Amino acid sequence: YLNFFETKCKRSKELTDEAKKYIPGGVQHNLAFNYPFPIAIEKADGAYLWDADQNQYIDFLQAGGPTVLGSNYEPVREKVFDMLRSCGPVTGLFHEYELKLAKLINQYMPSIEMLRMLGSGTEGVMAAIRAARTFTKKKYVIKVGGAYHGWSDQMVFGLHVPGTGRLEATGIPRGANATTEEFFPNSLAKLKRRLVFNRLLGGTAAVIVEPVGPESGTRPVPYDFNQKVRELCDEFGALLIFDEVVTGFRLGLGGAQGYFNVKPDLTVFGKCITGGYPMAGGVGGRRDVIMTFAAGIGGVGEKAYVGGTLSANPLSCVAGYYALKEMERTNAPVIAGKAGDRLTKGLNAIIDKYGLPFVAFNQGSIVHLETSGVMLLDLRNPIKLAKELKPRKHMIEQMGAAYMANGLITLAGSRMYTSMADTDEVIDEALRRFELVLSE
Numbered sequence: 001y002l003n004f005f006e007t008k009c010k011r012s013k014e015l016t017d018e019a020k021k022y023i024p025g026g027v028q029h030n031l032a033f034n035y036p037f038p039i040a041i042e043k044a045d046g047a048y049l050w051d052a053d054q055n056q057y058i059d060f061l062q063a064g065g066p067t068v069l070g071s072n073y074e075p076v077r078e079k080v081f082d083m084l085r086s087c088g089p090v091t092g093l094f095h096e097y098e099l100k101l102a103k104l105i106n107q108y109m110p111s112i113e114m115l116r117m118l119g120s121g122t123e124g125v126m127a128a129i130r131a132a133r134t135f136t137k138k139k140y141v142i143k144v145g146g147a148y149h150g151w152s153d154q155m156v157f158g159l160h161v162p163g164t165g166r167l168e169a170t171g172i173p174r175g176a177n178a179t180t181e182e183f184f185p186n187s188l189a190k191l192k193r194r195l196v197f198n199r200l201l202g203g204t205a206a207v208i209v210e211p212v213g214p215e216s217g218t219r220p221v222p223y224d225f226n227q228k229v230r231e232l233c234d235e236f237g238a239l240l241i242f243d244e245v246v247t248g249f250r251l252g253l254g255g256a257q258g259y260f261n262v263k264p265d266l267t268v269f270g271k272c273i274t275g276g277y278p279m280a281g282g283v284g285g286r287r288d289v290i291m292t293f294a295a296g297i298g299g300v301g302e303k304a305y306v307g308g309t310l311s312a313n314p315l316s317c318v319a320g321y322y323a324l325k326e327m328e329r330t331n332a333p334v335i336a337g338k339a340g341d342r343l344t345k346g347l348n349a350i351i352d353k354y355g356l357p358f359v360a361f362n363q364g365s366i367v368h369l370e371t372s373g374v375m376l377l378d379l380r381n382p383i384k385l386a387k388e389l390k391p392r393k394h395m396i397e398q399m400g401a402a403y404m405a406n407g408l409i410t411l412a413g414s415r416m417y418t419s420m421a422d423t424d425e426v427i428d429e430a431l432r433r434f435e436l437v438l439s440e
Protein backbone atom coordinates (compact mmCIF):
# COMPACT_ATOMS: atom_id res chain seq x y z
CA TYR A 1 0.00 0.00 0.00
CA LEU A 2 2.95 2.36 0.41
CA ASN A 3 3.14 2.38 -3.38
CA PHE A 4 -0.22 4.21 -3.43
CA PHE A 5 1.14 7.06 -1.33
CA GLU A 6 4.35 7.27 -3.37
CA THR A 7 2.73 7.25 -6.79
CA LYS A 8 -0.82 8.57 -6.32
CA CYS A 9 -0.46 11.24 -3.63
CA LYS A 10 2.25 13.50 -5.02
CA ARG A 11 0.40 16.78 -4.55
CA SER A 12 -0.59 15.85 -0.99
CA LYS A 13 3.05 15.08 -0.22
CA GLU A 14 4.24 18.37 -1.67
CA LEU A 15 1.66 20.37 0.26
CA THR A 16 2.09 18.63 3.58
CA ASP A 17 5.89 18.66 3.31
CA GLU A 18 5.81 22.42 2.82
CA ALA A 19 3.24 22.77 5.60
CA LYS A 20 5.78 21.30 8.04
CA LYS A 21 7.71 24.59 7.72
CA TYR A 22 4.77 26.69 8.85
CA ILE A 23 2.51 24.42 10.87
CA PRO A 24 3.73 22.33 13.83
CA GLY A 25 3.79 18.72 12.65
CA GLY A 26 2.47 19.76 9.23
CA VAL A 27 -1.26 19.50 9.97
CA GLN A 28 -3.56 21.36 12.33
CA HIS A 29 -5.90 18.57 13.23
CA ASN A 30 -5.16 15.65 15.55
CA LEU A 31 -7.07 13.24 13.33
CA ALA A 32 -5.09 14.20 10.22
CA PHE A 33 -1.70 12.78 11.24
CA ASN A 34 -2.05 9.70 9.12
CA TYR A 35 0.79 7.38 8.19
CA PRO A 36 3.00 7.61 6.09
CA PHE A 37 2.02 11.26 5.51
CA PRO A 38 -1.20 13.27 5.63
CA ILE A 39 -3.32 13.73 2.55
CA ALA A 40 -4.75 17.11 1.55
CA ILE A 41 -8.51 17.14 1.05
CA GLU A 42 -9.97 19.25 -1.73
CA LYS A 43 -13.61 18.26 -1.97
CA ALA A 44 -16.27 16.70 0.25
CA ASP A 45 -19.73 15.52 -0.71
CA GLY A 46 -22.03 13.10 1.11
CA ALA A 47 -20.18 9.83 1.70
CA TYR A 48 -17.12 10.80 -0.32
CA LEU A 49 -13.93 12.84 -0.10
CA TRP A 50 -11.48 13.72 -2.86
CA ASP A 51 -7.86 14.65 -2.23
CA ALA A 52 -5.60 17.12 -4.03
CA ASP A 53 -4.52 14.33 -6.43
CA GLN A 54 -8.18 13.55 -7.26
CA ASN A 55 -8.20 10.22 -5.43
CA GLN A 56 -11.68 9.42 -4.17
CA TYR A 57 -12.35 7.95 -0.72
CA ILE A 58 -15.38 6.66 1.14
CA ASP A 59 -15.35 8.82 4.24
CA PHE A 60 -15.98 7.06 7.53
CA LEU A 61 -14.22 9.75 9.54
CA GLN A 62 -17.08 12.18 8.87
CA ALA A 63 -15.05 14.87 10.64
CA GLY A 64 -15.01 12.80 13.82
CA GLY A 65 -18.76 12.40 13.97
CA PRO A 66 -20.78 15.59 13.45
CA THR A 67 -22.00 15.16 9.89
CA VAL A 68 -24.85 12.69 10.40
CA LEU A 69 -26.43 14.06 7.19
CA GLY A 70 -23.21 13.38 5.25
CA SER A 71 -20.51 15.88 4.28
CA ASN A 72 -21.31 19.29 2.91
CA TYR A 73 -25.08 18.70 2.91
CA GLU A 74 -26.65 21.15 0.49
CA PRO A 75 -29.90 22.23 2.23
CA VAL A 76 -27.97 23.27 5.37
CA ARG A 77 -25.22 24.91 3.33
CA GLU A 78 -27.80 27.05 1.51
CA LYS A 79 -29.27 28.30 4.82
CA VAL A 80 -25.76 29.20 5.95
CA PHE A 81 -25.18 31.13 2.70
CA ASP A 82 -28.48 33.01 3.22
CA MET A 83 -27.44 34.00 6.73
CA LEU A 84 -23.98 35.03 5.55
CA ARG A 85 -25.57 37.34 2.98
CA SER A 86 -28.05 38.88 5.42
CA CYS A 87 -26.07 39.13 8.65
CA GLY A 88 -22.42 38.21 7.96
CA PRO A 89 -20.57 35.89 10.28
CA VAL A 90 -20.91 37.67 13.61
CA THR A 91 -22.31 40.76 15.31
CA GLY A 92 -21.72 40.00 18.99
CA LEU A 93 -25.42 40.63 19.65
CA PHE A 94 -28.48 38.42 20.04
CA HIS A 95 -30.02 36.71 17.03
CA GLU A 96 -33.37 34.90 16.72
CA TYR A 97 -31.65 31.63 15.70
CA GLU A 98 -30.05 31.31 19.16
CA LEU A 99 -33.54 31.02 20.56
CA LYS A 100 -34.75 28.75 17.77
CA LEU A 101 -31.84 26.35 18.30
CA ALA A 102 -32.19 26.27 22.11
CA LYS A 103 -35.95 25.64 21.80
CA LEU A 104 -35.46 22.87 19.27
CA ILE A 105 -32.89 21.08 21.42
CA ASN A 106 -35.20 21.36 24.42
CA GLN A 107 -37.89 19.69 22.33
CA TYR A 108 -35.61 16.76 21.39
CA MET A 109 -33.93 16.47 24.81
CA PRO A 110 -36.25 17.58 27.60
CA SER A 111 -33.37 17.54 30.12
CA ILE A 112 -31.95 20.59 28.30
CA GLU A 113 -34.15 23.18 29.96
CA MET A 114 -31.59 25.84 29.14
CA LEU A 115 -28.61 26.00 26.83
CA ARG A 116 -25.42 28.04 26.81
CA MET A 117 -23.65 27.86 23.47
CA LEU A 118 -19.87 27.98 23.37
CA GLY A 119 -17.10 27.39 20.88
CA SER A 120 -16.21 23.70 21.26
CA GLY A 121 -16.71 20.51 23.21
CA THR A 122 -13.66 21.37 25.29
CA GLU A 123 -15.25 24.67 26.31
CA GLY A 124 -18.57 22.94 26.99
CA VAL A 125 -16.86 20.56 29.43
CA MET A 126 -15.01 23.40 31.14
CA ALA A 127 -18.25 25.33 31.55
CA ALA A 128 -20.19 22.29 32.80
CA ILE A 129 -17.61 21.67 35.50
CA ARG A 130 -17.56 25.33 36.50
CA ALA A 131 -21.35 25.39 36.80
CA ALA A 132 -21.36 22.12 38.76
CA ARG A 133 -18.80 23.40 41.26
CA THR A 134 -20.61 26.71 41.62
CA PHE A 135 -23.97 25.04 42.12
CA THR A 136 -22.94 22.22 44.48
CA LYS A 137 -20.17 24.15 46.23
CA LYS A 138 -18.22 20.91 46.08
CA LYS A 139 -14.74 20.28 44.82
CA TYR A 140 -14.01 17.07 42.92
CA VAL A 141 -14.83 16.01 39.38
CA ILE A 142 -14.68 12.32 38.54
CA LYS A 143 -14.23 10.96 35.02
CA VAL A 144 -13.88 7.49 33.56
CA GLY A 145 -10.26 6.44 33.07
CA GLY A 146 -9.20 6.79 29.45
CA ALA A 147 -12.10 9.02 28.48
CA TYR A 148 -11.42 12.11 26.38
CA HIS A 149 -13.31 15.24 27.36
CA GLY A 150 -11.27 17.85 25.50
CA TRP A 151 -7.90 19.39 26.19
CA SER A 152 -8.46 21.73 29.12
CA ASP A 153 -5.83 21.70 31.92
CA GLN A 154 -8.15 19.85 34.25
CA MET A 155 -9.24 17.10 31.86
CA VAL A 156 -6.41 16.23 29.52
CA PHE A 157 -4.75 13.52 31.52
CA GLY A 158 -4.80 9.80 31.92
CA LEU A 159 -5.76 9.22 28.31
CA HIS A 160 -3.34 6.39 27.80
CA VAL A 161 -2.80 5.20 31.32
CA PRO A 162 -6.19 5.40 32.99
CA GLY A 163 -6.26 5.61 36.71
CA THR A 164 -2.62 6.62 37.12
CA GLY A 165 -3.26 10.33 36.73
CA ARG A 166 -0.28 10.57 34.39
CA LEU A 167 -0.40 13.81 32.47
CA GLU A 168 -1.18 13.57 28.80
CA ALA A 169 0.19 17.04 28.12
CA THR A 170 3.09 19.10 29.41
CA GLY A 171 2.81 22.75 30.40
CA ILE A 172 0.09 22.16 32.99
CA PRO A 173 0.74 23.25 36.57
CA ARG A 174 0.34 20.42 39.08
CA GLY A 175 -2.57 22.00 40.91
CA ALA A 176 -4.66 22.48 37.76
CA ASN A 177 -6.01 18.96 37.77
CA ALA A 178 -5.56 18.06 41.43
CA THR A 179 -9.32 17.87 41.86
CA THR A 180 -9.97 15.74 38.76
CA GLU A 181 -10.10 12.02 39.46
CA GLU A 182 -10.54 8.93 37.33
CA PHE A 183 -12.15 5.61 37.98
CA PHE A 184 -11.39 2.32 36.30
CA PRO A 185 -13.65 1.93 33.22
CA ASN A 186 -16.98 0.27 33.96
CA SER A 187 -16.15 -0.22 37.65
CA LEU A 188 -19.07 1.15 39.60
CA ALA A 189 -17.40 -0.14 42.77
CA LYS A 190 -14.35 2.04 42.07
CA LEU A 191 -16.59 5.03 41.35
CA LYS A 192 -18.42 4.50 44.61
CA ARG A 193 -15.17 4.26 46.54
CA ARG A 194 -14.05 7.64 45.16
CA LEU A 195 -17.40 9.22 46.00
CA VAL A 196 -17.19 7.90 49.57
CA PHE A 197 -13.65 9.12 50.00
CA ASN A 198 -14.33 12.54 48.50
CA ARG A 199 -17.23 13.09 50.88
CA LEU A 200 -14.61 13.53 53.59
CA LEU A 201 -12.49 15.92 51.53
CA GLY A 202 -14.80 18.54 50.07
CA GLY A 203 -17.27 16.44 48.12
CA THR A 204 -17.82 15.55 44.46
CA ALA A 205 -19.31 18.30 42.32
CA ALA A 206 -19.83 16.10 39.25
CA VAL A 207 -19.28 12.79 37.58
CA ILE A 208 -18.75 13.09 33.83
CA VAL A 209 -19.27 10.17 31.47
CA GLU A 210 -19.57 9.58 27.77
CA PRO A 211 -22.77 7.51 27.95
CA VAL A 212 -21.66 4.97 25.31
CA GLY A 213 -18.33 4.47 27.08
CA PRO A 214 -14.99 6.27 26.62
CA GLU A 215 -13.83 7.19 23.12
CA SER A 216 -17.24 6.85 21.45
CA GLY A 217 -17.67 3.46 23.11
CA THR A 218 -14.32 1.86 22.27
CA ARG A 219 -14.79 0.27 25.69
CA PRO A 220 -18.55 -0.11 25.71
CA VAL A 221 -20.59 0.04 28.89
CA PRO A 222 -23.38 -2.32 29.99
CA TYR A 223 -26.86 -1.00 29.20
CA ASP A 224 -27.69 -0.16 32.84
CA PHE A 225 -24.34 1.53 33.53
CA ASN A 226 -25.60 5.11 33.11
CA GLN A 227 -28.61 4.48 35.31
CA LYS A 228 -26.33 3.12 38.04
CA VAL A 229 -24.05 6.16 37.76
CA ARG A 230 -27.18 8.35 38.00
CA GLU A 231 -28.16 6.60 41.23
CA LEU A 232 -24.69 7.00 42.72
CA CYS A 233 -24.68 10.71 41.82
CA ASP A 234 -28.02 11.14 43.56
CA GLU A 235 -26.82 9.26 46.62
CA PHE A 236 -23.75 11.50 46.98
CA GLY A 237 -25.23 14.80 45.82
CA ALA A 238 -23.03 15.04 42.73
CA LEU A 239 -24.28 16.28 39.38
CA LEU A 240 -24.24 13.86 36.45
CA ILE A 241 -22.73 15.32 33.29
CA PHE A 242 -23.18 13.50 29.99
CA ASP A 243 -20.56 14.29 27.38
CA GLU A 244 -22.66 14.04 24.23
CA VAL A 245 -20.11 15.71 21.97
CA VAL A 246 -20.30 12.70 19.65
CA THR A 247 -23.56 11.01 20.64
CA GLY A 248 -25.82 14.07 20.86
CA PHE A 249 -28.06 13.82 17.75
CA ARG A 250 -25.91 11.01 16.26
CA LEU A 251 -27.47 8.18 18.28
CA GLY A 252 -30.81 9.87 17.74
CA LEU A 253 -32.28 13.33 18.14
CA GLY A 254 -32.79 12.48 21.81
CA GLY A 255 -29.06 11.73 22.11
CA ALA A 256 -27.56 8.97 24.22
CA GLN A 257 -29.78 10.11 27.08
CA GLY A 258 -32.81 9.15 24.99
CA TYR A 259 -31.16 5.91 23.88
CA PHE A 260 -30.35 4.84 27.46
CA ASN A 261 -33.35 6.62 28.98
CA VAL A 262 -31.30 8.32 31.68
CA LYS A 263 -31.62 12.00 32.55
CA PRO A 264 -28.36 13.83 33.25
CA ASP A 265 -28.20 17.14 35.12
CA LEU A 266 -25.96 18.67 32.47
CA THR A 267 -25.13 17.73 28.89
CA VAL A 268 -22.08 18.85 26.96
CA PHE A 269 -22.41 19.35 23.22
CA GLY A 270 -19.75 19.80 20.58
CA LYS A 271 -19.45 19.50 16.85
CA CYS A 272 -22.83 17.77 16.40
CA ILE A 273 -24.76 20.80 17.63
CA THR A 274 -24.05 22.66 14.38
CA GLY A 275 -23.99 19.62 12.09
CA GLY A 276 -20.26 20.16 11.72
CA TYR A 277 -20.19 23.91 11.17
CA PRO A 278 -17.59 25.78 13.24
CA MET A 279 -17.92 27.29 16.72
CA ALA A 280 -19.73 24.22 17.85
CA GLY A 281 -20.24 23.48 21.47
CA GLY A 282 -22.06 24.28 24.63
CA VAL A 283 -23.62 23.02 27.78
CA GLY A 284 -27.26 22.59 28.61
CA GLY A 285 -29.36 21.10 31.34
CA ARG A 286 -31.18 21.92 34.53
CA ARG A 287 -32.44 25.48 34.69
CA ASP A 288 -31.21 26.02 38.27
CA VAL A 289 -27.68 24.92 37.36
CA ILE A 290 -27.41 26.65 33.98
CA MET A 291 -28.67 29.87 35.56
CA THR A 292 -25.28 30.11 37.31
CA PHE A 293 -24.08 31.52 33.98
CA ALA A 294 -26.68 34.26 34.03
CA ALA A 295 -24.89 36.22 36.74
CA GLY A 296 -22.08 36.78 34.26
CA ILE A 297 -24.54 38.65 32.06
CA GLY A 298 -25.52 41.35 34.49
CA GLY A 299 -27.31 39.11 36.98
CA VAL A 300 -26.68 38.68 40.65
CA GLY A 301 -25.46 35.90 42.90
CA GLU A 302 -22.97 33.13 42.19
CA LYS A 303 -21.24 33.61 38.92
CA ALA A 304 -19.89 30.77 36.81
CA TYR A 305 -18.34 33.03 34.20
CA VAL A 306 -18.09 31.88 30.59
CA GLY A 307 -17.40 33.87 27.45
CA GLY A 308 -16.47 33.62 23.80
CA THR A 309 -16.65 36.37 21.19
CA LEU A 310 -17.79 34.04 18.45
CA SER A 311 -20.01 31.76 20.57
CA ALA A 312 -23.56 31.40 19.25
CA ASN A 313 -22.81 33.47 16.16
CA PRO A 314 -25.65 33.55 13.61
CA LEU A 315 -23.93 31.19 11.18
CA SER A 316 -23.41 28.44 13.78
CA CYS A 317 -26.95 28.80 15.12
CA VAL A 318 -28.61 28.73 11.73
CA ALA A 319 -26.44 25.73 10.73
CA GLY A 320 -27.38 23.93 13.95
CA TYR A 321 -31.06 24.69 13.64
CA TYR A 322 -31.37 23.50 10.04
CA ALA A 323 -29.03 20.52 10.52
CA LEU A 324 -31.32 19.27 13.31
CA LYS A 325 -34.47 20.07 11.37
CA GLU A 326 -33.11 18.18 8.37
CA MET A 327 -32.13 15.25 10.58
CA GLU A 328 -35.69 15.13 11.85
CA ARG A 329 -37.22 15.46 8.38
CA THR A 330 -34.99 12.81 6.80
CA ASN A 331 -34.68 10.49 9.81
CA ALA A 332 -30.90 10.73 9.33
CA PRO A 333 -29.80 9.22 12.69
CA VAL A 334 -31.84 6.07 12.01
CA ILE A 335 -30.63 5.77 8.40
CA ALA A 336 -27.02 6.33 9.50
CA GLY A 337 -27.57 3.73 12.24
CA LYS A 338 -28.78 1.15 9.73
CA ALA A 339 -25.70 1.83 7.61
CA GLY A 340 -23.63 1.23 10.76
CA ASP A 341 -25.41 -2.10 11.33
CA ARG A 342 -24.80 -3.17 7.72
CA LEU A 343 -21.12 -2.18 7.87
CA THR A 344 -20.61 -4.02 11.18
CA LYS A 345 -22.35 -7.15 9.96
CA GLY A 346 -20.32 -7.14 6.74
CA LEU A 347 -17.03 -6.58 8.58
CA ASN A 348 -17.73 -9.49 10.93
CA ALA A 349 -18.55 -11.69 7.93
CA ILE A 350 -15.14 -10.83 6.42
CA ILE A 351 -13.45 -11.44 9.78
CA ASP A 352 -15.12 -14.88 9.97
CA LYS A 353 -14.35 -15.72 6.35
CA TYR A 354 -10.60 -15.24 6.89
CA GLY A 355 -10.58 -16.49 10.49
CA LEU A 356 -9.11 -13.25 11.80
CA PRO A 357 -8.74 -12.54 15.54
CA PHE A 358 -10.66 -9.28 15.13
CA VAL A 359 -14.15 -8.06 15.95
CA ALA A 360 -16.47 -5.29 14.77
CA PHE A 361 -19.22 -3.85 16.95
CA ASN A 362 -21.40 -0.78 16.81
CA GLN A 363 -23.86 1.43 18.54
CA GLY A 364 -25.92 2.69 15.64
CA SER A 365 -23.77 4.85 13.40
CA ILE A 366 -20.66 4.49 15.59
CA VAL A 367 -18.71 1.46 14.39
CA HIS A 368 -15.59 -0.01 15.99
CA LEU A 369 -13.23 -2.36 14.20
CA GLU A 370 -11.00 -3.90 16.81
CA THR A 371 -7.91 -5.30 15.10
CA SER A 372 -5.16 -4.61 17.59
CA GLY A 373 -6.48 -6.12 20.80
CA VAL A 374 -6.61 -2.76 22.57
CA MET A 375 -9.73 -3.90 24.38
CA LEU A 376 -7.79 -6.78 25.86
CA LEU A 377 -5.07 -4.61 27.35
CA ASP A 378 -4.72 -4.72 31.11
CA LEU A 379 -5.26 -1.14 32.16
CA ARG A 380 -4.31 -1.94 35.74
CA ASN A 381 -0.67 -2.50 34.88
CA PRO A 382 0.68 0.77 33.49
CA ILE A 383 4.22 -0.46 32.79
CA LYS A 384 3.07 -3.55 30.90
CA LEU A 385 0.44 -1.41 29.19
CA ALA A 386 2.98 1.14 27.97
CA LYS A 387 5.14 -1.70 26.55
CA GLU A 388 2.19 -3.31 24.80
CA LEU A 389 0.77 -0.11 23.39
CA LYS A 390 3.81 0.79 21.31
CA PRO A 391 3.75 -2.06 18.75
CA ARG A 392 -0.04 -1.87 18.63
CA LYS A 393 0.11 1.82 17.81
CA HIS A 394 2.32 1.00 14.83
CA MET A 395 -0.11 -1.69 13.71
CA ILE A 396 -3.05 0.70 14.01
CA GLU A 397 -1.18 3.25 11.89
CA GLN A 398 -0.45 0.63 9.23
CA MET A 399 -4.05 -0.54 9.13
CA GLY A 400 -5.25 3.06 8.72
CA ALA A 401 -2.81 3.62 5.87
CA ALA A 402 -3.78 0.36 4.14
CA TYR A 403 -7.47 1.29 4.28
CA MET A 404 -6.69 4.72 2.90
CA ALA A 405 -4.68 3.29 0.02
CA ASN A 406 -7.82 1.28 -0.80
CA GLY A 407 -10.06 4.33 -0.75
CA LEU A 408 -11.36 4.19 2.82
CA ILE A 409 -10.94 6.88 5.43
CA THR A 410 -11.35 5.73 9.02
CA LEU A 411 -10.55 7.20 12.40
CA ALA A 412 -7.14 5.71 13.20
CA GLY A 413 -7.97 2.51 11.35
CA SER A 414 -10.32 1.39 14.08
CA ARG A 415 -13.40 3.60 14.23
CA MET A 416 -16.00 4.56 11.65
CA TYR A 417 -18.86 7.02 11.74
CA THR A 418 -21.57 6.35 9.16
CA SER A 419 -23.93 8.98 7.80
CA MET A 420 -27.24 9.28 6.00
CA ALA A 421 -25.28 9.36 2.73
CA ASP A 422 -24.12 5.76 3.27
CA THR A 423 -26.55 3.91 1.06
CA ASP A 424 -26.44 0.11 0.81
CA GLU A 425 -24.37 0.53 -2.37
CA VAL A 426 -21.81 2.70 -0.57
CA ILE A 427 -21.52 0.24 2.34
CA ASP A 428 -21.21 -2.75 0.00
CA GLU A 429 -18.48 -1.00 -1.98
CA ALA A 430 -16.73 -0.13 1.30
CA LEU A 431 -16.92 -3.79 2.39
CA ARG A 432 -15.31 -4.87 -0.90
CA ARG A 433 -12.47 -2.44 -0.15
CA PHE A 434 -12.18 -3.61 3.47
CA GLU A 435 -11.96 -7.20 2.26
CA LEU A 436 -9.00 -6.32 0.03
CA VAL A 437 -7.10 -5.15 3.13
CA LEU A 438 -8.32 -7.71 5.64
CA SER A 439 -7.73 -10.65 3.31
CA GLU A 440 -4.05 -9.70 3.26
Ligand code: PMP
Nearest residue numbers: 120121122148149150243245270
Ligand atom coordinates in the same frame (compact mmCIF):
# COMPACT_ATOMS: atom_id res chain seq x y z
N1 PMP B 1 -15.65 15.05 24.36
C1 PMP B 1 -15.67 14.04 23.46
C2 PMP B 1 -16.36 12.76 23.80
C3 PMP B 1 -15.05 14.20 22.21
O1 PMP B 1 -15.07 13.20 21.31
C4 PMP B 1 -14.42 15.44 21.92
C5 PMP B 1 -13.76 15.70 20.58
N2 PMP B 1 -13.53 14.65 19.78
C6 PMP B 1 -14.43 16.45 22.89
C7 PMP B 1 -15.05 16.22 24.09
C8 PMP B 1 -13.78 17.78 22.62
O2 PMP B 1 -14.50 18.51 21.71
P1 PMP B 1 -13.80 19.67 20.83
O3 PMP B 1 -12.83 18.98 19.92
O4 PMP B 1 -14.91 20.34 20.10
O5 PMP B 1 -13.12 20.57 21.80
